[in-house]
Amino acid sequence: MKLRVEEADWDDIFSDMVRIPGDYRRHPNGEKIENGNVVRIEHDGKHVFAVGRGLPGRNDAPMIYMDEVTSRKLGIRRGSEIESANIREATRREQLRWYRHASNPAARVAAEVATLSLWLGALSVVLGLIGVGIAICA
The missing domain is CATH 1.20.5 (Single alpha-helices involved in coiled-coils or other helix-helix interfaces)
Incomplete structure (x- = not known):
């Protein structure tokens, strides 16, 4: 399923956080990725790490909210689409890497x-x- 990219709320800017509804924040095997876990997002050969959080009150829309820094690293713009299968939970090593390079x-x-x-x-x-x-x- 495709998720439409939207701009993050003001509070989420420079926090290395993406907002994804819980219904779309899943492992490829269908298991839910818990709120607050570090996720790896891939798009066109590029990837970023971010904390995956939910969208209070907006759990039915296939959207992903990310700040400009994160979307620029992926090379996408607002209104573009990302395949939800390209979002997975980061491994322990990738989580440590995220901590060391967090915004x-x-x-x-x-x-x-x-x-x-x-x-x-x-x-x-x-x-x-x-x-x-x-x-x-x-």
Whole structure:
């Protein structure tokens, strides 16, 4: 089924969010993609990642609302159509990629802090093992 592209509401701009009615936010096998999950949208060889949310009060219309940044990355305009089969839930790796490159600074900075914490944790484990090795040898 085709979804008509519409411009996002003011509150959704620069939030890496797309609004898709729940009836059209489904996996290829028919299972529903939960509200708030990161989705991968493909169109003409291009793809973007965004958070898929519902459309309160507008669940019957085959539409997708996205901001200008997202539609520009896909190379589409308002009024164009996207095949709903080209929308799927992002894998765990793709979700991490989205967090690192999100337009929304709140998500991006949190991901950068988490990545830095992970590396510092790994470094402290290595230094701890070196310290134990030195203590055993001494």
